[in-house]
Amino acid sequence: MAWWKAWVEQEGLSVKGSPHFNPDPDAETLYKAMKGIGTNEQAIIDVLTRRSSTQRQQIAKSFKAQFGKNLTDTLKSELSGKFEKLMVALMYPQYRYEAKELHDAMKGLGTKEGVVIEILASRTKKQLEEIMKAYEEGQQG
Incomplete structure (x- = not known):
């Protein structure tokens, strides 16, 4: 269940997103973080947790346009466990x-x-x- 979402709502916190947002560099950062052997989990955290839900949707579209891959599917294939579940959850509206x-x-x-x-x-x-x-x-x- 979305325990983190309940906590965020209870605490009155929300991700405001980046004020000077451009999805293309974020999509590229994510691609590089998951390309080749190993995964740069910190880069994934830095991008996905500092963008609003709307911005994450735009990043997913840019990722698909630039690299021909579905971002959520790529996250699923590169990550595992609770970290995977959380990062994938962030990709849903x-x-x-x-x-x-x-x-x-x-x-x-x-x-x-x-x-x-x-x-x-x-x-x-x-x-x-x-x-x-x-x-x-x-x-x-």
Whole structure:
């Protein structure tokens, strides 16, 4: 579950992003960080945690345009464990990520009630509407 997101909301923190933003150098930095043998995890952290969600989406588009690869898929192939999960989570728009978490919590045998309760009981009506919209779009695609 998005424990870090709940903490960020509780603490009133948010990533403001870079004021003089250009996605192309960021995409190049990420590509170089994951190119060849080994991965420069600090470079990935420096880029993805210092950009807003909207800026990360623009970086992903630039990454695809420049290198012909999906950034999220590349992160998945280069990283592992909780670090991978966190970096990949950062690449989802907020409501799409929450919809994905709900879907994952309810698929297969059994339901992860804690995840469902945390998301559904701690969001405003407007946020729930956005999550439901993203959930429905995810089921169609």
